[in-house]
Amino acid sequence: MPTTIPTTTSSTRPGSPSTGDAYFETDTKNYIIYDGANWRGYNSDGLSFTKGTQSADFGGTNEYVSIADSDSLSFGNGSSDSAFSITAWIKPDSSTGGFRIVSKSDASNAEYLFATDGSGNLRVWICDNTFSNAIGKRSTGGLTADTWQHVAMTYSGSGASSGIKLYINNSAVSLTDSSSGSYTAMENLSMDVDIGRFVSSGGTSYSDGHMDDVAIIGKELSAGEVSSIYNSNLYPVETVSLYRFEGNANDSVGSNNGTGQNSVVLNSTDVR
Amino acid sequence: MKTYVIIDSSEVGSVDFDQVLETSAETLRFSLDGTKTFVKYEDGQPSFLWGKTEYTHEEILEVLATDEWTSDEPI
Numbered sequence: 001m002p003t004t005i006p007t008t009t010s011s012t013r014p015g016s017p018s019t020g021d022a023y024f025e026t027d028t029k030n031y032i033i034y035d036g037a038n039w040r041g042y043n044s045d046g047l048s049f050t051k052g053t054q055s056a057d058f059g060g061t062n063e064y065v066s067i068a069d070s071d072s073l074s075f076g077n078g079s080s081d082s083a084f085s086i087t088a089w090i091k092p093d094s095s096t097g098g099f100r101i102v103s104k105s106d107a108s109n110a111e112y113l114f115a116t117d118g119s120g121n122l123r124v125w126i127c128d129n130t131f132s133n134a135i136g137k138r139s140t141g142g143l144t145a146d147t148w149q150h151v152a153m154t155y156s157g158s159g160a161s162s163g164i165k166l167y168i169n170n171s172a173v174s175l176t177d178s179s180s181g182s183y184t185a186m187e188n189l190s191m192d193v194d195i196g197r198f199v200s201s202g203g204t205s206y207s208d209g210h211m212d213d214v215a216i217i218g219k220e221l222s223a224g225e226v227s228s229i230y231n232s233n234l235y236p237v238e239t240v241s242l243y244r245f246e247g248n249a250n251d252s253v254g255s256n257n258g259t260g261q262n263s264v265v266l267n268s269t270d271v272r
Numbered sequence: 273m274k275t276y277v278i279i280d281s282s283e284v285g286s287v288d289f290d291q292v293l294e295t296s297a298e299t300l301r302f303s304l305d306g307t308k309t310f311v312k313y314e315d316g317q318p319s320f321l322w323g324k325t326e327y328t329h330e331e332i333l334e335v336l337a338t339d340e341w342t343s344d345e346p347i
Contacts, residue, residue, distance in 0.1 A: 059274070059329065060333055060336075061276065061301070061310070061312070061332055061333065061336060062300065062301035062310075066299075097337075200343075202304075202343035203341075203342065203343040204301055205342065208333070261299045262293060262294045262295055262300075262312075263293035263312070
């Protein structure tokens with residue numbers, strides 16, 4: 001006699017579950033089980049993590065996490081791009097200072113930047129060597145200071161800004177095109193990836209606030225996959241690197257361990 | 273509580289990175305014209321920084337927000 005698991009959706013989960021309650025989510029195709037404190041998501045082809053107890057605290061002066069260059073962190077070859085996505089939980093201390101989430105750039109060249117600008121807009125740049133030749137999108141506001149928010153950028157690898165989507169707290173947001181110059185594809189360059197810092201020809205800027213569960217994923221996330229990450233800490237198998245900041249900047253999925261620079265706090269107890 | 277001191281870039285060679293919270297000379301943040309940088313510490317001013325003006329976190333953030341340290345680029 002087969003057992004039928006009750007169904008739910010990621011937006012209609014029971015509000016007062018009991019430990020051990022299990023459901024099949026029809027929209028995400030995940031099995032979810034309540035462990036007494038959080039929903040745990042399971043999928044035959046996903047990576048599930050328990051919500052952590054620590055985060056990274058960036059002071060806004062010169063603190064950041066550096067990750068050594070790796071081909072696995074580049075998504076272009078000069079002729080064409082491959083799809084990728086970045087997701088993170090962020091808590092900016094201010095809505096007016098730009099908040100740098102993930103960047104791969106130096107004073108001369110760039111591959112990508114996921115950040116907020118000084119107006120509280122979420123932005124992404126995907127660069128053909130420089131920010132002068134880039135495809136980009138930005139939200140109109142949508143972010144709040146001193147509040148934990150989940151943000152995601154997805155890119156189809158199409159070489160066009162129409163392939164970029166942004167999500168804030170599990171909802172796709174309307175976007176304005178911010179492309180510049182001409183764009184063919186990203187190059188596979190040799191600069192480090194930074195979390196919490198952005199280096200450009202105009203100088204270097206830093207994040208002031210907290211970040212947690214920063215993921216670099218080698219595919220264009222669907223809305224359902226963004227939902228799985230947001231609701232269940234369930235990441236697709238194409239996840240390249242995940243930084244959970246549980247006392248260190250290690251990569252929980254791949255081998256791209258990060259290094260905390262200038263005494264960035266990697267064990268803050270301020271968590272979502 | 274962290275305390276911050278601004279120094280001339282020419283003084284970086286005399287910084288004892290065992291006594292400050294910065295990792296190394298390679299990770300320092302410099303002013304846009306490259307002439308200044310800063311270091312921070314928690315347990316009393318290191319001797320090689322004696323006589324320098326000290327800033328709190330709030331004060332250094334105000335300094336770093338000026339045109340001397342932060343570009344007016346839209347991002």
